[in-house]
Amino acid sequence: MAESAVSFLLDNLTPLLQNEMQLLSNVHGQVRYILDELETIKAFLRVADAKQESNPGLKIWVEQVRDVAYDMEDVVDEFMLHLIYYHDSGFCSFCHRLYYFLRSLKARHRIASDMQLIKSRVNSVSKSYRRFNLDIPRSRSKAYRQLPSQGDARLLEEADLVGIGERKKHLMEWLLNNETGRQVISVVGMGGLGKTTLVNQVYKDPKVRKRFKVHAWITVSRSYKIDDLIEDMVQQIFTVIGKPVPQEVSNMNRDRKRETIKDFLQQSRYLIVLDDVWDVKFWDTIKLALPSSNKYGSRIMVTTRNASCVEIHDKVYNLEPLSPEESWGLLCKKTFQGKPCPSNLEEICHCILNRCGGLPLAIAAISAVLATKDQANIDEWVTLSRTFGPEMGENSRVDNMNRVLSLSLNDLPYYLKSCFMYLSMFPPFQKIETMTLIRLWIAEGFVIEKEGITPEEVAEGYIKELLDRGLIQVAGTTSCGRIKSCKVHDLLREIAIQKSKDQNFGVVVKEQGVTLPDKVRRLSVVKTLHNVQNKNLSRLRSLFVFNAEDSLTEFPKLFPRSLKLLKVLELRGAPIENFPEEVCKLFYLKFLGLKKTKVKHIPRSIKKLQNLETLNLKDSFVTELPVEILSLKRLRHLLVYRYQIESYVHFDSKIGVNAPDGIGCLQSLQKLCFIEGNQENLTELGKLNQLRRLGIVKFRERDGSALCCSIQKLINLRSLSITSEEKTDIIDLQHISSPPQYLQHLYLAGHMETLPQWINSLQNLAKLFLKWSRLKEDPLVHLQHLPNLMHLEFLQVYEGESLHFKAGGFPSLKILGLDKLDALQSVTIDEGAIPHLERLTFQRCKLLKKVPTGIEFLTNLKLLEFFDMPDELIMKLRPDGGEDHSKVAHVSAVYSVYWLGDGWDVFSLERFTERDTSPQPYPEMRSYRRSTLWKV
Template sequence: MAESPVSFLLDKLTTLLQEEVNLQRGVSDDIRHIKGELERHKAILRVADALEDKDHELQEWIKRVREIAYEMEDAIDEFNVRLVDQHMHGSNSSLTHKIVFTWKTLKARRQIGSHIQEIKSRLDVISMERPSMYGIGSRSSQRLSSRLDSQGDALLLEEADLVGIDTPKKQLSDLLFKDEPNRDVIAIYGMGGLGKTTLAKQVYDDPKVKKRFRIHAWVIVSQSFKLEELLRDLVQQLYNVIGKPAPEAVGQMRSDKLKEVIKNLLQRSRYLIVLDDVWHVNVWDSVKYALPNNSRGSRVMLTTRKRNVAMSSCAEFGKVYNLEFLSEHEAWSLFCRKTFQGNSCPSHLEQVCWNILKLCGGLPLAIVAISGALATRDKTNIEEWQMVCRSFGAEMEGNDKLEDMKKVLSLSFNELPYYLKSCLLYLSIFPEFHAIEHMRLIRLWIAEGFVVGEDGKTLEEVADSYLKELLNRSLLQVVQKTSDGRMKTCRMHDLIREIVTLKSKNQNFATIAKEPDITWPDKVRRLSVINTMNNIQQNKTFQLRSLLMFALSDANHDFSLHAVCSTGYRLLRVLDLQDSPLQVFPAQVVNLYLLKFLSLKNTKVKSIPASIKKLQHLETLDLKHSNVTELPVEIVELQRLRHLLVYRYEIESYAYFHSKYGFKVSAPIGKMQSLQKLCFIEVDQGSKALMIELGKLTQLRRLGIRKMRREDGAALCFSIEKMINLRSLSITAINEDEIIDIHCISKPPQYLRQLYLSGRLEKFPQWIQSLKNLAKVHLKWSRLKEDPLVYLQDLPNLRHLEFLQVYVGDKLHFRADKFQNLKVLGLDEIDGLKSMIMEEGAMPGLKKLIIQRCGALRQVPLGIEHLSKLKSIEFFDMPEELISALRPNGGKDNWRVQHVPVVYSTYWRDGGWDVYSLDTFGERETDSSAVMRSLELPTLWKV
């Protein structure tokens, strides 16, 4: 994996030579020599990656090349930092200062010259030892680079789409529905990679299961679990679905008190709790007393790789379900579907494919992984496929299946191009239980330098294609999607993570400080601190490029880089302090001149210093959900900033959400012409000038505006016409009675996918009808006199539509064949609405319907029975007349919703939820019985 740092260094050397930096005489020649030698090594390194694990001598040579690349990169960056530092201190115009500045820069040039000569000498020695004896040549190093676009949208790829899952899914469902009042435990036991979690998730997500078990939660345990964190997670999930915020005291509760809270929440309800990835018997022993045996038919599902854990958890009541390997027929079906995109295997490849499949041993994850590696290969060249089989076949025969699988998955890793290897290795930095945010990951990759520019694409778009390719190769899984179908979070499968983490450690890619007694490398370049800073070993050599912290529990709120390491952090590119117990902006940060990514998300930081202008390389500044409300005027001097994210929510009660709060800035924001994301900027002061400034930000992909006034509409429209790259636009008026005047947009941004408008509309903006890519529309406080459906019903990609106080008419008519791709519809406080008509063929794909606080709607929507794909209907604070008609026992219109798995009627009463189930069970479930709703609250409450 030395190819990655070598490739990044070659790009940096090219830039250094092109910029004609005034180096010492002869240093440029040395740099060209180093560059030439590394380019010759690069061809070898590409193939050596696949052989590295087999030969320790080759492994050692690769390690030395990697260290040379790192050291050369450090020398260049240290030189640049010294020049910047001396320039800032030498800006005084006096002759004396100029002489001192010239002398200091000359000293810096001499130092880098000496360092580069030393590196050149060491590289020449390594070059003499070039491993030609391995038969590695440029021809064999060629690698296919075609993308997997032919496999379709990666975001639709589900690991759950595996053959052979229907039978075990039915068997497990039968165990859940068994007429047994005791709290049974179902332990799914089997080797890693068999799909235990996938199977459990398929059962857990089944609408029939959700209907039977009103209270349900999924807890990822992991190998290094902490009991109190596990219990807090469970408490939080229970309160979330109940529809109430968890008490603040939960964060300080000890395990005994947390168990008591959980037991009280579950005591009176039938529940389903899943404990995923349990490694130790004491996990069940620690948790079981919080899960009451309340004689209501409750169930606990548990997944584990260890037989003793499964047997122990089921010792009293329950059953061990042993997940088997795929049969030969099932394995072949899965292999062909993943390798040949659903087509049959070409006859000339059948024998070699059977040989490859045999090595997978019926392990689904291994089959999916090797299929991803083979999917891009030339299907006409049988020798290439035979070479894949030969490269690991002999070594895998007769070995333990776990080792077999690891070697298969290692091949999948080795088949990746160098830019994807670094991206995948980077995921080892995140904790094993962590759902990784899509955009956070992309911005981190870019800051690390992993993303190679492509003509016609932004770096973010290239990084997104990397992510999709990893998904297509089944090396990542989608955890959560947005309502318009985009990926929100992802993670690695456990076993892929094991292999990637091992490679990361062996190659000194990253150091994970999650235990106090781990073995640390000699030099630390990327550091991930998990849980506590006490795990950091201070007697190590730090050459930090990246520092990320996760779930810190340290009581010390005064974070300092010196607390991490006394030296070796000047070259930091990434500083991610999200969720840290941080109250003030760390003073040392402004001296990290090379910093590209800075996150203070979910901290208590209140202000940003003017000296932030020093961070001239900064590309991402993430202050979401911090206490920052105003940015200094100097922020506009950050010319490379691409993502400026500053907003937070404030919740008055669970029934009422304030709008997002953004930030104020009095500087000419138009200077920041690299900005792609700007949200949320408050424009109530000096707003017209600010609207004009926004028009200069032609690279914007996402724009969020708060506190807009009517008189500034024309200026904003003029600016929006210049934002041809805009994907998301959010505008909120200064109050709900203020008119948003955005009608005069003659050339709207045609790539727009998301539109949020909160404020009065005198008429519906006509230009919205032309937005063929629009996927999500939220309208709030519009109070239109004309039917808004007419203007939205033909949008071909609209998936999510929500209205709050949008229409003053008394009828909404959804016509046949309209809203063809709508998945989510939410209607809130349409006070005059008396009837809804849904013609057959309207909204054919609708899955979720929310109707709330429409007090005049007393009739069940006519035609709701035609919505055959509906998974849930939620009524909030709706008239009793309508609800009575839907009750399962005697409701005249109950037949209209019998096909819908989940139907709720919910009221907010005296600070709590009063929930009625309108399905065939007809149960009344109150807040006091700790009912949790299966779906989130309407998002309009938060927009």
């Protein structure tokens, strides 16, 4: 992957030569010569990267090229830093200027010397590559074919599940049998067979979800931390029953948490998946939280590469590799999009397929590579086949798969190689937020600018490419289907970690005693920073600290002397209360993450961070920004807010920040959330024509005209959130004559006399939340024809007695929530209305005493929830004689939930199923003591 380092250098340093780079004349010529030579050997590197594993001499040469590129980047960055200090307007005295002039002069001579050495090294590597006799592509720039669109990225895993039908059926029978005791079901097989994918399809099946109301998926992996996994289990269990974790649980030790889990599961039919278990020690620890005496037919599913990792196996399913027929079907599906393999490629495809050993992960990975090749160029396919080397025997299946996966990484376009290896910096237990990842890639300089679109949009394309190639997987989506987080298969992650370490791209430190490379460029530290104290970090570009447990009081000593070239600093969740002012001396810093810290104030010295693009203070305690923030002209994402949950209500109260007047000067801003509204700033917002997301709190009625005028100018706006200062304050947005037509998300919290007419013109609107509106007119009339609306939430929105969903209305709606509609008495759903609805929630509608007329027409409805609804309505839905039960019998999960001030009562209204052998009596609708909550 030296090509990636060289290409990055060329992309980032060439513009400096074209501008007024203040180099000595001879240095300027040396830099130009070095870049030209590296450009010449870049095409050769594409071939060398793929073949270096089988050629030790070639591997050494590739390392030399990469080191030259890294060293040159370091030399130029350090020199530019000296120039910045010299020209800093703060050094106004003659003595200071003289001192920094002399230092700059010394730096100029040093860079001349360094460049002469680098030039000599480039000469050496440039001459030596010819002796390897590799076929060099004719053109300098390889054209990578775009993978055919796979449609919804969430379907990629399902597309790989050739032959899953019988396997899934077998496991489903074990899960849903009539045996009442707890059973452990183990799925055993080597890595890459698709154990996790298979079990995940079973886990998400509606029949399984309907039977096991309490469920959790725990990813273990080789480097697990038992306390983290127990904490994760607690979080998931409380989430699935719709309850925030009580503070007392969070403060419990490991044994007490296990007892809490056990006590709760003892009275529930549960399904717990333990994915990727590596040793029996884990099972010995976790089983203490999973009651074995449960009589409700609970199940534990385990995926493991070693059958001996679980002490007791009630059921064991040995997952075998795909048959030759299944393997061929998967390869054709992924490579040729389901079309037959061209006859001229059949032999070579079978040859390649034999290397995969029937492993779905390997087949999917190599198919993604093949899909980018020119089907008319047989030589390209033959060359790829030779890359594998000789075919190995049955016992070398793992080695073959590692070769295939490595090849899939080597075949990536250079701009994706660094992006993918960057994923190795995140710990395996953490889902990777895609928007955060995109901002990090941009900060690192990995994203190639394209005319007419933003770097963020280019990076979203990178995410899509990695998904289409099967190198990352979707971990979470928003209610509108946008990819919220991603993950990496553990085998691919292991390869990425090893390559990152070998190529000095980055290092992950999780334990004591880890030796860092001499010139480490990216460092990810889990839990503790003790390991990196007094280390040479002068070449570091990115520093991540995850789940820091120890005090960071010594941490600022690393700044700025050691970390002067740092571009990314991510301290999410770190135990710090004060903004480390030393950070403000990091001139190159582009990404600063202080999310979920206890930081309260931002120092005025933040104005020194002239290259800062992302400032993430979400869920911190910052409530005011200094006026110096306006000096950060390159700032693109300013996130300063936190949520304050109001009981169980889906709507959250957002606490924003008081921003200084003049916010309009930050012309690069794309995301601004959440600022307190005042007339000066609301007027200034109209100058931010790059803005994609805007959040405003404490909005006042008198500022309506200023806000409307600004919103009309924000033609690129995708998300808008406005919350009034008080519930009764009016949000007057009627004066918008030309709303942003790309708007996708709209959140309006405040009193409105009428619904703004322009909302029904938002053809791209996907999510609409309305709160405290108190409309007299039925809002559905204006909203039902929005073609792309997928998620709609009402809270105290309408004061009428009835809602009518008419045939053909809301054609794309999937999630609907109706909360505290105090006068609502009836809901009617015509046949053909909201045809794709999957989740329907009613909350605190005290006069609604019957289910919606026509609810039986909602054939796609999977979840029906009733929060604090009248007993009269709930009793009609009882499976043991309720008059309306048949209307909701097709719904997979029906819940009734009661809020008791500090806890929940959760009832499943589908407690009786045909497979239940010991049904529990249906509880009366009454208040329960705290100790009897969560009866699922």
